[in-house]
Amino acid sequence: MKIYLDSANLEDVSRALESGRIDGVTTNPSIIAREGRPFKACIEDILRMGPHLTVLAEVVSKSAAAMEAEARDLASLSAAIVIKLPCTAEGIAAARKLSGSGIRTTVTLVFSLNQAIAAACAGADFVAPFVGRLDDIDSDGIGLVRSIKETLVAHSMKTQVIAASVRSPFSVSRLFIAGADIVTLPYKLLGQMIQHPLTDQGMAAFERDWVKVPD
Ligand code: E4P
Numbered sequence: 001m002k003i004y005l006d007s008a009n010l011e012d013v014s015r016a017l018e019s020g021r022i023d024g025v026t027t028n029p030s031i032i033a034r035e036g037r038p039f040k041a042c043i044e045d046i047l048r049m050g051p052h053l054t055v056l057a058e059v060v061s062k063s064a065a066a067m068e069a070e071a072r073d074l075a076s077l078s079a080a081i082v083i084k085l086p087c088t089a090e091g092i093a094a095a096r097k098l099s100g101s102g103i104r105t106t107v108t109l110v111f112s113l114n115q116a117i118a119a120a121c122a123g124a125d126f127v128a129p130f131v132g133r134l135d136d137i138d139s140d141g142i143g144l145v146r147s148i149k150e151t152l153v154a155h156s157m158k159t160q161v162i163a164a165s166v167r168s169p170f171s172v173s174r175l176f177i178a179g180a181d182i183v184t185l186p187y188k189l190l191g192q193m194i195q196h197p198l199t200d201q202g203m204a205a206f207e208r209d210w211v212k213v214p215d
Helices: 010-019 029-035 039-049 064-075 089-098 113-121 131-136 141-154 169-177 187-192 197-210
Strands: 002-006 024-026 054-058 081-086 104-110 126-129 160-163 182-185
Touching: 002 010, 002 187, 010 039, 010 187, 024 182, 029 039, 039 054, 064 081, 064 089, 081 089, 089 104, 089 113, 104 113, 113 126, 113 141, 126 141, 131 141, 131 169, 141 160, 141 169, 169 182, 169 187, 182 187
Parallel strands: 002 024, 002 182, 024 054, 054 081, 081 104, 104 126, 126 160, 160 182
Antiparallel strands: none
């Protein structure tokens, strides 16, 4: 199991790195736009801050050929980069082209099992189902992750599942039960994941009792 941070905010990245709990960072065009800085500068800063991190960067071109060229350019920044391609006909064609070329790919914006199957058959290293956006329209995001994982395992596919668009601590644990290999989280959820009132009460009791221990 791995946890990634779903943010390009350098303060979030720094705090998440200090927590020692992330193995990667995911971005998308909206996440990058929030930072108000050039795309490559954001990615390069994240790579510098966490040399052990896997960093997901998304292409914005429309045609498969342009996506492939953009992917090759982004991947030249570092071997830690994984290219995100949208789950469109062009994006999946680009994933097929890049598969086996040493450039790792994630097919993103996945909302159905058939989309995930198409991405896996094209040789994508990862698929990213958007759990929260499905839940938002009264669909079963966690159920989709379970179906994708079961199908990939049943057919011995190498493609791993990155659960994205995650909105609650409850979803995080359920996504891992459902078989997600990686769950990517906004910084706030990283903290919420390990909060428990009984841990706080237990710590307070230990502190109260510790002062009674004679020197
Ligand atoms: C991951 O990289 C996705 O792009 C991201 O989790 C989407 O989250 P949202 O649905 O909250 O925008």
